[in-house]
Amino acid sequence: MTTPTKGHSRHDTALIHGLSASDVQKLSETCIEAKGRAYCPYSHFRVGCSILLTNGTVVQGANVENAAYPVGTCAERVTVATAVVQGAKKGDIRAVAVATDISPPASPCGMCRQFLREFCELNMPILMYDKDGKCTVMTLEQLLPMSFGPEKLLSTEDIQHGLSQ
Numbered sequence: 001m002t003t004p005t006k007g008h009s010r011h012d013t014a015l016i017h018g019l020s021a022s023d024v025q026k027l028s029e030t031c032i033e034a035k036g037r038a039y040c041p042y043s044h045f046r047v048g049c050s051i052l053l054t055n056g057t058v059v060q061g062a063n064v065e066n067a068a069y070p071v072g073t074c075a076e077r078v079t080v081a082t083a084v085v086q087g088a089k090k091g092d093i094r095a096v097a098v099a100t101d102i103s104p105p106a107s108p109c110g111m112c113r114q115f116l117r118e119f120c121e122l123n124m125p126i127l128m129y130d131k132d133g134k135c136t137v138m139t140l141e142q143l144l145p146m147s148f149g150p151e152k153l154l155s156t157e158d159i160q161h162g163l164s165q
């Protein structure tokens with residue numbers, strides 16, 4: 001397992017995870033922009049998320065809170081669910097980026113890590129941007145080791161027939 005890559009320039013980050021410099025630029029701009037659309041009147045903790053699909057499309061989302069506090073949803077789950085209902089399949093998700101107003105940057109909560117696990121490859125990079133736009137990158141597997149995923153429940157035949165997607 002590699003150590004998290006912290007504070008690299010955009011170019012270094014791209015080299016490490018096989019993302020192009022323009023992919024990383026797109027991810028950083030879109031997750032930071034999405035942070036501005038957070039609905040967080042209770043916590044005032046804005047979280048923006050963007051997902052880069054293999055076809056180059058970006059899907060954005062932000063946290064959406066609720067007066068009944070536990071009903072609120074994290075930015076990561078809003079964004080992944082949006083990508084899924086737009087037709088994204090496992091393997092279509094190239095990278096996830098998250099932006100908050102703190103430093104060091106926030107990382108996806110446990111529930112979101114498991115939610116991502118359903119739809120993303122274990123080696124998918126998660127780019128976490130701090131208040132100054134500095135990026136820390138870790139793979140899903142680094143954030144969620146020994147994870148439980150759909151292939152544990154579904155038979156090989158089910159997976160071949162696409163029922164896992």
Ligand SMILES: O=c1ccn([C@H]2C[C@H](O)[C@@H](CO)O2)c(=O)[nH]1
Nearest residue numbers: 043045047063074075107108109
């Ligand atoms: O990774 C995180 C951590 C927190 N939140 C949201 C949930 C809630 O609206 C607010 C404070 O926890 O931030 C996210 O969207 N993603």
Ligand SMILES: [Zn+2]
Nearest residue numbers: 074108109112
């Ligand atoms: Zn979460």
